[in-house]
Amino acid sequence: MIPAEATALAEGVRASLATLKDVNGIAGSFVCTQSGRLVAREIPALFEDAVLAEAGSRLLRVGETFAAGGDELEVAVVRYGEHRIYLKSIAGGMLCIVVTGPVNMPALRMAANLVGRRIAAAVARAQAELPPAPAEPAPRASAGHPTATAPAPGHEAPPGMRRFRGRTVE
Amino acid sequence: MSVYARGSNKGRPGNNAAAPPGASPGVVAPRGFSAQLRGASLWDLVQMECLARSHLSVQVVGEGGVGYLYFDRGHIVHATTPQLAGEAAALEILAWTNGSFQTCDRPWPEQVTIGTSHEGLILQAAQIQDESGASNLVAFPARGGPTAGDEGFEELELTEIEEEGAGDMRGTKMDELAPPPSAGTNGGRGDTGGDFAVVMRLGPSGAITTNRGGTEALAETVAYAQRLLQLAGELLGFEEFSAVECGFVAGRCIIFSEGEGEMVALRPRPEANLQALRERLGL
Numbered sequence: 456m457i458p459a460e461a462t463a464l465a466e467g468v469r470a471s472l473a474t475l476k477d478v479n480g481i482a483g484s485f486v487c488t489q490s491g492r493l494v495a496r497e498i499p500a501l502f503e504d505a506v507l508a509e510a511g512s513r514l515l516r517v518g519e520t521f522a523a524g525g526d527e528l529e530v531a532v533v534r535y536g537e538h539r540i541y542l543k544s545i546a547g548g549m550l551c552i553v554v555t556g557p558v559n560m561p562a563l564r565m566a567a568n569l570v571g572r573r574i575a576a577a578v579a580r581a582q583a584e585l586p587p588a589p590a591e592p593a594p595r596a597s598a599g600h601p602t603a604t605a606p607a608p609g610h611e612a613p614p615g616m617r618r619f620r621g622r623t624v625e
Numbered sequence: 626m627s628v629y630a631r632g633s634n635k636g637r638p639g640n641n642a643a644a645p646p647g648a649s650p651g652v653v654a655p656r657g658f659s660a661q662l663r664g665a666s667l668w669d670l671v672q673m674e675c676l677a678r679s680h681l682s683v684q685v686v687g688e689g690g691v692g693y694l695y696f697d698r699g700h701i702v703h704a705t706t707p708q709l710a711g712e713a714a715a716l717e718i719l720a721w722t723n724g725s726f727q728t729c730d731r732p733w734p735e736q737v738t739i740g741t742s743h744e745g746l747i748l749q750a751a752q753i754q755d756e757s758g759a760s761n762l763v764a765f766p767a768r769g770g771p772t773a774g775d776e777g778f779e780e781l782e783l784t785e786i787e788e789e790g791a792g793d794m795r796g797t798k799m800d801e802l803a804p805p806p807s808a809g810t811n812g813g814r815g816d817t818g819g820d821f822a823v824v825m826r827l828g829p830s831g832a833i834t835t836n837r838g839g840t841e842a843l844a845e846t847v848a849y850a851q852r853l854l855q856l857a858g859e860l861l862g863f864e865e866f867s868a869v870e871c872g873f874v875a876g877r878c879i880i881f882s883e884g885e886g887e888m889v890a891l892r893p894r895p896e897a898n899l900q901a902l903r904e905r906l907g908l
Contacts, residue, residue, distance in 0.1 A: 501862075502861065506860050506861065507861075509860050510856075510857040510860040510861050511857075513853045513854075513856050513857040513860070514853070514854075514857050516853050517850045517853045517854060517857075520846050520849050520850045520853065521846060521850065521871060521873065521878070523846070524842055524843065524846045526871070526873040526874075526875075526876065526878070527873055527874040527875075528871055528872075528873060529872045529873060529874055530871075530872040531869055531870065531871045531872065532869065532870050532908045533854055533857075533858070533866065533868075533869045534866070534867045534868040534869065534906060534907045534908055535858040535861075535863035535864045535865065535866055535867065536863065536864025536865065536867065537864065538858075538861075538863045538864065539907070539908075540857075540858075540861075553861070
């Protein structure tokens with residue numbers, strides 16, 4: 456896959472992710488391949504690409520952990536205080552949806568199903584054709600992830616967000 | 626059905642002399658708040674006191690008589706009923722479905738008799754409730770005002786709610802979430818009934834502290850998955866991991882943190898209704 460194709464693929468996935476925000480409470484989403492590469496993101500800039508890739512690779516490993524015991528993970532809802540992450544396994548990777556506060560869960564599930572179906576082919580292709588993420592992701596800059604799409608400027612942190620990688624966020 | 630509650634943030638035990646029993650609204654400046662709530666329950670009140678880390682004793686009058694709960698820094702540390710004391714008394718009280726709840730001035734117990742967390746007690750009470758088949762949703766009828774017999778500070782009257790379909794954790798079957806309170810480890814309902822095929826509790830070090838139906842391999846999976854989820858949350862700057870529900874191609878698993886670093890893992894049976902548990906865990 457040439458860089459231009461990778462960029463187009465990421466943009467296509469990002470556009471699908473953007474539709475998730477039609478559901479109230481969804482703060483953003485991102486997609487990682489099974490090799491831990493961030494394919495696309497549609498989430499406030501507060502979350503850096505490297506952090507999303509790092510978190511995504513751990514979330515993927517949760518699925519692998521259960522798979523080792525014979526349980527193939529399809530979906531998961533993870534609760535962190537006021538935040539939740541909805542995980543949906545798709546071919547070649549995982550869709551991660553960040554939720555802040557209350558959300559209509561049936562609507563979220565349906566939206567995730569549709570988006571998952573729409574992006575599955577692209578994510579599978581990214582997994583097959585793009586090189587895996589660096590072993591030691593940098594804590595900052597996203598320059599090392601050409602397929603990651605930068606979010607629109609002006610995005611703010613979700614309500615209630617106070618810490619980010621150990622730093623206080625205003 | 627509704628809840629009537631009176632309370633004062635000045636009226637904790639020890640200050641009863643300042644209470645104006647029978648005070649008429651509009652004549653004496655009201656102390657505390659009056660409120661009407663719907664869908665509250667004794668369990669909510671217990672959790673409220675624990676969340677507030679209150680140090681107080683509460684008199685609960687229910688269908689089983691009069692009982693007392695003693696709260697201290699987020700825990701129920703002691704309980705008494707006419708026949709029982711300690712955890713058994715707490716479970717009996719938590720199983721009551723209607724009555725009254727008010728703070729009281731009782732001699733503080735000389736020793737702590739309850740080691741189980743309030744969440745654990747409520748889960749066990751849920752099982753008792755489930756077995757009885759009765760709804761424990763409670764509500765508080767509105768009242769015109771305090772009566773002459775009122776002690777004054779915090780009072781909540783509970784009456785059983787009969788609304789169909791109201792959501793509360795007591796509305797779901799919580800079988801086998803904890804060992805039967807009056808039976809031995811392998812006694813009671815056995816391994817064939819209930820909504821959960823597996824109920825496993827892990828200590829902070831990952832050691833299995835209680836287990837019904839789980840395996841060593843599941844404990845390893847749970848411990849590692851919990852750690853990964855915790856790390857992912859930290860990376861994203863979220864609050865502490867509290868719970869996860871996983872849906873598999875075949876089956877489900879719920880893991881949640883409880884108390885001081887303990888984890889509980891549940892494998893629900895396919896037919897289990899988990900809505901109330903999800904609500905409780907915020908999933």
